[in-house]
Amino acid sequence: MTTVALKDVTKVFADGTIAVDNVNLDVNDGEFMVLLGPSGCGKSTVLRMIAGLEDPTSGAVLLDGELANDIPPRDRRVAMVFQDFALYPHMSVGDNIAFPLRLSGVDPESRTERVADVASALGIGDVLSRRPNQLSGGQRQRVAMGRAIVRRPGLFLMDEPLSNLDSGLRAELRAEISGLVRELGVSTVYVTHDQAEALTMADRVAIMRRGVLQDVGTPTEVYGRPATLYVAAFLGSPRMNLLEASVYVHLDRYVALNLGEQALYLPWSDIRARAVSHYHGERIVVGMRAEALTPVAPDAPGDVLRGRIRFLEHHGHESLAFLDIGATAIMVDDLGGQPADPVNGSTGRLRRLGSVMQRLTGRSTETGEGVEAGGRPGSARESVLSDPGRHHRRPAELAVRLAPYPAVSSGHPLSVAVRMDALHFFDERGDRIDVGWR
Ligand SMILES: Nc1ncnc2c1ncn2[C@@H]1O[C@H](COP(=O)(O)OP(=O)(O)OP(=O)(O)O)[C@@H](O)[C@H]1O
Ligand SMILES: [Mg+2]
Known part of the structure; x- marks a missing residue:
């Protein structure tokens, strides 16, 4: 769907924090790329620059080979799923998922159809009329996924989407998410600090430390031949x-x-x-x-x-x-x-x-x-x-x-x-x- 290329991307915040330090990274078409590293290493900042929510201080972000630095977020065909995803509490699950479609003016009929499709793929077809507070944590995370998928994005950006869930549910959703995005063929950049998540889900893993990219490779490569200590x-x-x-x-x-x-x-x-x-x-x-x-x-x-x-x-x-x-x-x-x-x-x-x-x-x-x-x-x-x-x-x-x-x-x-x-x-x-x- 969409490819991503980061060329010498650096982000220095106003207070002088170098959050991302000269990162070069390619995400191939349909690839599941996991950004892995400890808290504060710059993962979210990389993701937010790909989404257009943060401007690189220097360097280029390319989407499908085109310079995207000046493309506003809404025109990037990316969907983001966060850890602390906020569902609208006063809306039904169905309306929550349909929300991005309503914003972009999709007519009610195809809206209902697409929501039903996505919801059944995620196994939440039977709770569409409930409110978010009547769902389990796992169901809520599926709704957030549904809201991202329904827009048929070219690129998924997921920032620790599972970290608020208990470990059993996390393992279950881990398999579900990677299965689903592979089925959809959508390129994905997935952020986590959990190595088990990275090694099990990723096509390739990019490991960061203090804003610097340390190694990129398949789970077998980075585990079997780590580039750095x-x-x-x-x-x-x-x-x-x-x-x-x-x-x-x-x-x-x-x-x-x-x-x-x-x-x-x-x-x-x-x-x-x-x-x-x-x-x-x-x-x-x-x-x-x-x-x-x-x-x-x-x-x-x-x-x-x-x-x-x-x-x-x-x-x-x-x-x-x-x-x-x-x-x-x-x-x-x-x-x-x-x-x-x-x-x-x-x-x-x-x-x-x-x-x-x-x-x-x-x-x-x-x-x-x-x-x-x-x-x-x-x-x-x-x-x-x-x-x-x-x-x-x-x-x-x-x-x-x-x-x-x-x-x-x-x-x-x-x-x-x-x-x-x-x-x-x-x-x-x-x-x-x-x-x-x-
Ligand atoms: N708006 C900001 N202003 C100044 N510094 C910031 C800002 N946002 C993030 N930082 C700093 O940039 C660095 C990278 O932050 P970032 O959120 O990208 O880390 P992260 O890898 O996502 O960490 P976590 O796993 O805790 O979410 C951190 O040192 C953070 O404190
Ligand atoms: Mg983060």
Whole structure:
């Protein structure tokens, strides 16, 4: 239907806030593009510039290849659905959906017909005569969708349309919305801070941080080959383990990745070894997702990291073990509190509190001191080790997946095999170190 192109788009608000910083992004015909990022990163501002509700400070917004900067919102054939969508309380559901058609002078007969069509597609055909306050939250959101769809727009702009709903309903509507817009073939830009929503709904995901576009790609691409440390840290649950490594090259043999008390070795034959070898004598960040780690016997050969379980977290379908391996973790800012994230959301904080309690009440562990990086045991873990720049360090707690309710407990030793081909490498600035670029 409609294509969107943002060319070097920047938005600086009157108070000097740089909300959007030189963003370039294309949305293809019929594509479902999800803008993902933490609160305040500029998602809504991008959306509002596409809608024409906000003017770019510089750069161009193109709709169907034509410069749209000066096209007023009502002439852009876009329909917006917001989080706090306001239905007219004194109007029936049917009239609410018909409202945009009445505004644009569609005759009553075709109005009724189109409303009935849309309402039945959304499964709200039987509540057309009710008032909004007689509907459930999910039904109200469907009415708001209906009001957007009924205009037959060329482009949907949706700003966190599901964030006010409970999680069950959200999952249900998530599937419904993406199914519906694909059926209609309407290009869509969908804003969310929920990575699960982004990864399940999107054709492509664009990830933003502090107004800057970090990465764009299919869910598989951005998850599998994150362009920056930030994207690596933002996507996935549990979050990717990000370990500081110092690189030491043994020419023609291997590249050692020293992780503190242990090391991993990239054989020289591995094509990535060359790229990493440029960082000889320097520190880089090695990323490993939980799925790259498999528990093995303590004497297993190969690429193995050994540690002690600091604490366990049971999630029903699986348990997560957090291992002390004597390495340093890199912590990334601006990840936002993602409520769906069991490890880093509010339960993550509870978990930390729990482990502090464990330490205070239990006997002091022999592994504790050296790993607390010079701090007092028991208090240093929450203190951010000083680092100029955006990344902080702290003793790593390597997240490893285990079967549900495993026969181990905190304090137990655990060895994990590392899938070397599933490692990610980032330089000090947080950019991916890679051979070639996708
Ligand atoms: N009218 C305005 N004047 C000044 N600053 C603004 C204005 N609108 C937004 N901002 C700022 O611009 C930045 C981006 O805001 P924006 O609403 O686009 O973020 P967002 O990614 O949609 O966040 P959220 O997920 O919380 O909705 C924020 O720092 C915000 O405070
Ligand atoms: Mg917003």
